[in-house]
Amino acid sequence: MKEYKQQRDVFDAIADPTRRHLIHLLAGAEELPLHELTAKFTMGRTAVSKHLTVLKEADLVHDRKVGRETRYRLNASPLREVQDWVAFYSKYWNTNVSRLRQWLEEEEE
Template sequence: MSKRNAAGEATAEKHDVFQAIADPTRRSVLRLLVDGELPVNAISGHFPMTRTAVSKHLRVLSDAGLVQERKVGRETRYKLNADPLRELKSWLAFYERFWENKLEALRRYVEEPDDSI
């Protein structure tokens, strides 16, 4: 997908971390890369899709800064860059207090003795 700049030229659309991890396949790719760098062929072997489709997912992850790629001969290798996930963690931490409040209220409700019985 591309956008047009002020001059009407096509520009590549960058993806953010939230968009990148919204897809379950991309989340699976990130899990694969936790243990280290992998070539695209090794990554695509884990999915029931073409290498081209996996490459498109890797491009979204790369645009979001979640993976880094490097060429080794004719092979492209990818590795996880977890730094952008800190932004996500920070965002979630803000909302976590709302979940914690609800869970605490539920715990109190469940653990309170019911005097009407």
């Protein structure tokens, strides 16, 4: 199994809807072979493989060879960076939603 150092930004890797769907599929399984992942898309094996390479470069996916088959599994730990970023801004949105709620309640009175 090749070890990939994180070469790609996690945000860049998850920016594409196909890659987000691959992450979702892998989150629901221990690991999946390339042919099973490809069956979930209307694109070919090569295109799915390229998306998986981007995810591997961001360390979001690990792969291993089993005979002639390549199996993929999710490594969710780099998503912590995304979670932390969103959490920071959720404080902003919570404050604004509270202000809106207060304003709407005042308008009703």
